[in-house]
Amino acid sequence: MGNSPAAAAMAEGATPTDAKAPRTERGRRTLRKLLDAAAEEFGEKGFHEASVSSITRRAGMALGSFYTYFDSKDALFxxxxxxxxxxxxxxxxxxxxxxxxxxxxxxxxxxxxxxxxxxxxxxxxxxxxxxxxxxxxxxxxxxxxxxxxxxxxxxxxxxxxxxxxxxxxxxxxxxxxxxxxxxxxxxxxxxxxxxxxxxxxxxxxxxxxxxxxx
Amino acid sequence: MGNSPAAAAMAEGATPTDAKAPRTERGRRTLRKLLDAAAEEFGEKGFHEASVSSITRRAGMALGSFYTYFDSKDALFxxxxxxxxxxxxxxxxxxxxxxxxxxxxxxxxxxxxxxxxxxxxxxxxxxxxxxxxxxxxxxxxxxxxxxxxxxxxxxxxxxxxxxxxxxxxxxxxxxxxxxxxxxxxxxxxxxxxxxxxxxxxxxxxxxxxxxxxx
Amino acid sequence: MGNSPAAAAMAEGATPTDAKAPRTERGRRTLRKLLDAAAEEFGEKGFHEASVSSITRRAGMALGSFYTYFDSKDALFxxxxxxxxxxxxxxxxxxxxxxxxxxxxxxxxxxxxxxxxxxxxxxxxxxxxxxxxxxxxxxxxxxxxxxxxxxxxxxxxxxxxxxxxxxxxxxxxxxxxxxxxxxxxxxxxxxxxxxxxxxxxxxxxxxxxxxxxx
Amino acid sequence: MGNSPAAAAMAEGATPTDAKAPRTERGRRTLRKLLDAAAEEFGEKGFHEASVSSITRRAGMALGSFYTYFDSKDALFxxxxxxxxxxxxxxxxxxxxxxxxxxxxxxxxxxxxxxxxxxxxxxxxxxxxxxxxxxxxxxxxxxxxxxxxxxxxxxxxxxxxxxxxxxxxxxxxxxxxxxxxxxxxxxxxxxxxxxxxxxxxxxxxxxxxxxxxx
DNA sequence: AATGAATGAGCCTTCATTCAT
DNA sequence: TATGAATGAAGGCTCATTCAT
Incomplete structure (x- = not known):
C-alpha cells in the first residue's frame, strides 16, 4: 500500500474534488502521505474508530496539517x-x-x-x-x-x-x-x-x- | 453466536445470550420494545450514528433503563x-x-x-x-x-x-x-x-x- | 450575585426557552448553580473568552452536565x-x-x-x-x-x-x-x-x- | 493610545504605534489595504469571529504576510x-x-x-x-x-x-x-x-x- | 517582502455508562 | 425496576502564530 502508484497519481494528477490542491511540491508529498495513512487507518479501524489525529500521527505530521488538505474527515473518506x-x-x-x-x-x-x-x-x-x-x-x-x-x-x-x-x-x-x-x-x-x-x-x-x- | 440455540430462542421471545433475563412479564415486554426500537434505529442510522438514548426514546423508556436489559450498546447490537x-x-x-x-x-x-x-x-x-x-x-x-x-x-x-x-x-x-x-x-x-x-x-x-x- | 433571587426565580418559575426544564429538585439546584456561574464567567471574561468547561468548574460539576441543561454555549448566553x-x-x-x-x-x-x-x-x-x-x-x-x-x-x-x-x-x-x-x-x-x-x-x-x- | 500623535498620523498614512513601519512605498500600500480589510471584517463579524486569514484574503495577500505588518491580531485591532x-x-x-x-x-x-x-x-x-x-x-x-x-x-x-x-x-x-x-x-x-x-x-x-x- | 505550509493548543460537543433515588 | 441526573473521556475542527523558501 504505502505510497502506491495510484495514490501518487491522485496526489499529482487527478486531484479528487474532496482534497484541496497543494501548490508546492512539498504540499504534494504531504497530501500523499495523508492519503496513504488514511487508507491504512480506515482499512484497519473503519471510519468511526479511525481518528484524524491518529491518521496525522501515522503520516508523521501535526494534527492541524490535515485541514490544510481536507475540509473534514468525511471529505477525506x-x-x-x-x-x-x-x-x-x-x-x-x-x-x-x-x-x-x-x-x-x-x-x-x-x-x-x-x-x-x-x-x-x-x-x-x-x-x-x-x-x-x-x-x-x-x-x-x-x-x-x-x-x-x-x-x-x-x-x-x-x-x-x-x-x-x-x-x-x-x-x-x-x-x-x-x-x-x-x-x-x-x-x-x-x-x-x-x-x-x-x-x-x-x-x-x-x-x-x-x-x-x- | 450465529445459530446458537439461545439466538434461535430469542426470536420466539426468550432471552438472547447478550441480554439479561427479565423476570417479570412487564420486563419481557420492555425487552421486546427495546429490540424493535434498536432494529429501527440501527437500520436507519447504522451502529455509530445510533445512540442509546435515541433507542430508549423510541422504545418509550428512560435512558437508565437500558442497562437493566443490556450490558452495553455492543451487547444489544x-x-x-x-x-x-x-x-x-x-x-x-x-x-x-x-x-x-x-x-x-x-x-x-x-x-x-x-x-x-x-x-x-x-x-x-x-x-x-x-x-x-x-x-x-x-x-x-x-x-x-x-x-x-x-x-x-x-x-x-x-x-x-x-x-x-x-x-x-x-x-x-x-x-x-x-x-x-x-x-x-x-x-x-x-x-x-x-x-x-x-x-x-x-x-x-x-x-x-x-x-x-x- | 451568587444565588440572586432573580436567578433563583428563573430556575424555578419562568424557565427561559433556552434552558431545558429540570424535573427534579436536584436538577433545579444544578441549573441555578450553572446560571450563577455563567453570569460571573461571562461578566469577567466576555462570551468568547469564557469557556463551558470553566463555567462548569466554577459551578462545581462535570463538564458534561452542562449539556443536560443547555443545548449550547450560545443558548446559555x-x-x-x-x-x-x-x-x-x-x-x-x-x-x-x-x-x-x-x-x-x-x-x-x-x-x-x-x-x-x-x-x-x-x-x-x-x-x-x-x-x-x-x-x-x-x-x-x-x-x-x-x-x-x-x-x-x-x-x-x-x-x-x-x-x-x-x-x-x-x-x-x-x-x-x-x-x-x-x-x-x-x-x-x-x-x-x-x-x-x-x-x-x-x-x-x-x-x-x-x-x-x- | 487614543489621541496620540501616532494614531493621528496613521489616518494620514504614516505608521501607527501598533503596526511595524513599512519601508517601501509598496509596503505602505499593503499596510493600507490591510487596515481597510480589517475595518470591514471586524465591522461585519466582530473581533472574535474575524480571522486573520480572512482579513488577508480580503486584502488580497498571503496569510503569512500579515505578520510583516502587525505583531498580532490584537495589535491590528x-x-x-x-x-x-x-x-x-x-x-x-x-x-x-x-x-x-x-x-x-x-x-x-x-x-x-x-x-x-x-x-x-x-x-x-x-x-x-x-x-x-x-x-x-x-x-x-x-x-x-x-x-x-x-x-x-x-x-x-x-x-x-x-x-x-x-x-x-x-x-x-x-x-x-x-x-x-x-x-x-x-x-x-x-x-x-x-x-x-x-x-x-x-x-x-x-x-x-x-x-x-x- | 511575500508566500504557502506546518504547528498544536484549545474549545465545544457527544454519548456510553454509572449513580442515586 | 425505573428514572433522570451526573460523569468524563474522546474527538473533530479552528486559527493565531511560526517556518522555510
Missing amino acids: RALVADMSEKVRTSARSALSAEMSALEIERAALAAFLRFAAEHKEIYRIIDEAEFVDPASYRDHYETIAARIADRLGAGAAAGELRDDLGELEAWAVMGMNVFVGLRYVVWGDKQGLSADAVAAGVNRLLAEGVLRR | RALVADMSEKVRTSARSALSAEMSALEIERAALAAFLRFAAEHKEIYRIIDEAEFVDPASYRDHYETIAARIADRLGAGAAAGELRDDLGELEAWAVMGMNVFVGLRYVVWGDKQGLSADAVAAGVNRLLAEGVLRR | RALVADMSEKVRTSARSALSAEMSALEIERAALAAFLRFAAEHKEIYRIIDEAEFVDPASYRDHYETIAARIADRLGAGAAAGELRDDLGELEAWAVMGMNVFVGLRYVVWGDKQGLSADAVAAGVNRLLAEGVLRR | RALVADMSEKVRTSARSALSAEMSALEIERAALAAFLRFAAEHKEIYRIIDEAEFVDPASYRDHYETIAARIADRLGAGAAAGELRDDLGELEAWAVMGMNVFVGLRYVVWGDKQGLSADAVAAGVNRLLAEGVLRR
Whole structure:
C-alpha cells in the first residue's frame, strides 16, 4: 500500500474534488502521505474508530496539517472511496483485451479483481463502510461496475457467444459472485488453499455452464 | 453466536445470550420494545450514528433503563445481529420442502430471502455493519449460510440432478448472487420494476444453465 | 450575585426557552448553580473568552452536565441576556409609583437602574456583547426600554407636565444619558466620588431644564 | 493610545504605534489595504469571529504576510480602534467654527458625528468590542470625547450662554444621547425616516430646553 | 517582502455508562 | 425496576502564530 502508484497519481494528477490542491511540491508529498495513512487507518479501524489525529500521527505530521488538505474527515473518506473505486475498475479493465472470448473476459476481470483485492484488502472495509458514511458513493460504485458487466455480457451476446437475454439482473448476480468469493478466498484467506486463479476458474465454469448435470 | 440455540430462542421471545433475563412479564415486554426500537434505529442510522438514548426514546423508556436489559450498546447490537441472522435462515428453511428438485429449492430459498429482505430492509445495514462492530458474528453469519447452501448443492448432486463437483466455492458464489440482487432489486427498489419472483426466476435460470449460448 | 433571587426565580418559575426544564429538585439546584456561574464567567471574561468547561468548574460539576441543561454555549448566553434584560426592567418599574410627577419618575427610574448596575456590573458586558453573539436580543433589549421611556414621556405630556412633542427620539436620548452615566459613575467607579443619587439628580436637572442659562 | 500623535498620523498614512513601519512605498500600500480589510471584517463579524486569514484574503495577500505588518491580531485591532477613534474626533472638530454659539456647536458636533457614523457603521461594533479586547482604549476613547464635550460646555458657560454648573456628568450625558441616537437612527436605520439633521435638531432642542413644559 | 505550509493548543460537543433515588 | 441526573473521556475542527523558501 504505502505510497502506491495510484495514490501518487491522485496526489499529482487527478486531484479528487474532496482534497484541496497543494501548490508546492512539498504540499504534494504531504497530501500523499495523508492519503496513504488514511487508507491504512480506515482499512484497519473503519471510519468511526479511525481518528484524524491518529491518521496525522501515522503520516508523521501535526494534527492541524490535515485541514490544510481536507475540509473534514468525511471529505477525506469520500476522496478515498472515489479513488479506490476507480482503481478497482481500472485494474479490471487493463486486464482485458480485444482478442478474448466473452467467457475469458469475465474470468480475466475476476482474476484481476482478486489480485487487486489481495493487495488492497482494505477495499472491502472501505467500500462497505461507505454504505453508512457516504451512501451515494456506495451505490455509485456498485452501479457503475454492474453497468460495465452488463455491457460485456451484451457484447458477448452480440458476438453470438452468450445467451442474448442477459441484462442488468445477471450483471448484478455476476458482481455478487465475484465480490463474495473475493471476500471469502482473498480477504479472509485460504482455509481451502484455493489460489486466485483456481477461484476464478471455478466461478467461471459455474458462470458458463450453471449447476445442472448434463 | 450465529445459530446458537439461545439466538434461535430469542426470536420466539426468550432471552438472547447478550441480554439479561427479565423476570417479570412487564420486563419481557420492555425487552421486546427495546429490540424493535434498536432494529429501527440501527437500520436507519447504522451502529455509530445510533445512540442509546435515541433507542430508549423510541422504545418509550428512560435512558437508565437500558442497562437493566443490556450490558452495553455492543451487547444489544450483537443480540440483534444474532436475531436477524437466525430469522433469515429460518425463513429460508421454512420455504423448502422435501418434494422440491434441487433447482426448485434454490429458487424457493432465494424467493424467501427476497421476501424477508423486503420486510426487513434493515437487515443489510445491520449485517453489513457487523463487519466493523462484531466481525466474528459477521463471518459466522455468512459462513453458516454458505455451509447450508453447500449442503443443498451436495444433496442435489447426490440426487443426480446437479454437477457433482460443486463445493464451498460455488456456495459462496450463489450466496453472493442472492445477496446482491436482493440489495439491488429489493432494498434499493425497482427502477426496472422486477418482482421478487422475476428476480428469483432469472437468477435461477442463470444458476441452472449459465451464460453460454447453446 | 451568587444565588440572586432573580436567578433563583428563573430556575424555578419562568424557565427561559433556552434552558431545558429540570424535573427534579436536584436538577433545579444544578441549573441555578450553572446560571450563577455563567453570569460571573461571562461578566469577567466576555462570551468568547469564557469557556463551558470553566463555567462548569466554577459551578462545581462535570463538564458534561452542562449539556443536560443547555443545548449550547450560545443558548446559555441567550438565556442570560433575556434574564438580565428582564431584571433591569423589573427593577426600574418597581421603583416607580403613581403619585410621582413625570420628572420624579425619570429620576427614580435612573436611580433604580444605577442601583441595579452597581450590584450587577456584569450587565454592561453581557448586554454589550450580545451585539455580537445574539444581535436580535441586543436590539430587543434597547428597543423595549426605549419604548417604555417613550410611554412615560407621553404620559407626562398628557398630564400637562412635559412638552407634548416628545417622542421616540427623546426616549433614545434619555436612555443614552442613563446608560452612559451608569457606565462612567457606577461601573467604572468614582474618581469624582459622585453618589448614585447625585448622578441621578444631576441628570434629572439636565433633563428638566436643559443647558441654557436663563 | 487614543489621541496620540501616532494614531493621528496613521489616518494620514504614516505608521501607527501598533503596526511595524513599512519601508517601501509598496509596503505602505499593503499596510493600507490591510487596515481597510480589517475595518470591514471586524465591522461585519466582530473581533472574535474575524480571522486573520480572512482579513488577508480580503486584502488580497498571503496569510503569512500579515505578520510583516502587525505583531498580532490584537495589535491590528488596537491600531484600528485608535484610528477610528481619532477619525471621529477629527470629523467633529472640523465641523466646528469659532463663530458658532455654544448650542450651535453641540448641534454641529452631533451632526458631524452622525454623518461620520453613516459612512462608517463599523465604528459602533469596533469601539464596542474594544470593551472586551482592549479595555484601555475603550475607556480612553470615551473619556477623551467626554473631556472635549466638557470643555465646550465650560466655554459656553464662560461666554454666558450656558448654565455655569455643567461639568463632567453633563458631558457624559450628552455623549450618551449622541451615541444612542446614532445607533438607533443611523446604524439601525430609519423606520421613522428621521434624517440626520432632524435627529440633530431634536436632540439639540432637548439639550437646550429640557423636557419641562413652559 | 511575500508566500504557502506546518504547528498544536484549545474549545465545544457527544454519548456510553454509572449513580442515586 | 425505573428514572433522570451526573460523569468524563474522546474527538473533530479552528486559527493565531511560526517556518522555510
